[in-house]
Amino acid sequence: MTTQSTTSSVTSFLGDKPVHRIGFGAMQLAGPGVFGPPADPDGARAVLRRAVELGVDHIDTAQFYGPDVVNDLIREALHPYPENLRLVTKVGATRDDQGAWVPGAEPADLKHQVEQNLRSLGVERMDLVNLRRFERDDPDRVEPALEDQLGALAELREEGKIDLIGVSSVTAETVRRAHELVGLGEVQNAFSILDRTDEPVLEVCRERGIAYVPYFPLGSAFTGGPAALAADEHVSTVAARHGVTASQVALAWLLAQYDRMLLIPGTSSVAHLEENMAVLDIVLDADDLARLDQVEPKPVGH
């Protein structure tokens, strides 16, 4: 594995927009199974306010988190939004009334979902909309043509309802095609020190200078990622050396992979948020990175 750099500057770019390299992933703010309200809505709003206080200017969300629950919390906590806050959503699925994930990826569905996000967030324009594909999760699924899906989002961009277009959970080939078709503001795929199967897609992003925004950066709550990090001897050795936590080492490792790597760690805890924001102060040296190359992969799925 190659490592691109060992130091991190505070800002990088989402498309052409400068953003703090550590943003916030809002999925953890919904109830269990990303469905329904959280046990402590006041606490969830407090996390969002503290994130902005600490310099977060990039929040990743989706109308289908809840559904509506997470976007409502964001609006209640932060509207009117700071001028520099970039709100990013994803479209391509919906939920049924039991919380099951239902495909909703035809061009008309995508347009409808963007409108739902605009409405629930209380904005006239999304800073970035990711087209969430399922080719990584379920290679046998027949999906609408990429050209048609991106065409629908490009029409909304023309109308001023979207600033940037991204893709999520996609192959390297889709990134190349999508970038040629619409010019990508980001790629959002699963990637972490525990699951590096997306390295070929990251390489395409490096070659083209596209922001890469890993989801499941701590190895996924669904599969016990933070605990697996803490249990790894290489991660814990480097953590002890720096006097930081295993989760912080995992995030610092991600930042060292690419200067346009933007993090959106998800948390429902102010203490974890503060820990995550402090990661920019950790500088991993060549010895640390060599040690971390030995971490046993534990792919988490997509």
Ligand SMILES: NC(=O)c1ccc[n+]([C@@H]2O[C@H](COP(=O)([O-])OP(=O)(O)OC[C@H]3O[C@@H](n4cnc5c(N)ncnc54)[C@H](OP(=O)(O)O)[C@@H]3O)[C@@H](O)[C@H]2O)c1
């Ligand atoms: N495009 C997609 O398909 C897709 C899929 C999944 C997620 N996402 C986005 O990516 C974001 C990040 O993914 P994720 O939230 O699923 O990440 P993750 O890697 O699963 O990490 C979240 C888990 O880590 C814990 N955590 C966070 N900070 C921690 C810390 N400092 N120490 C210990 N534990 C910590 C959280 O628990 P606590 O709440 O207790 O801190 C939660 O259990 C999501 O919020 C969402 O915005 C996108």
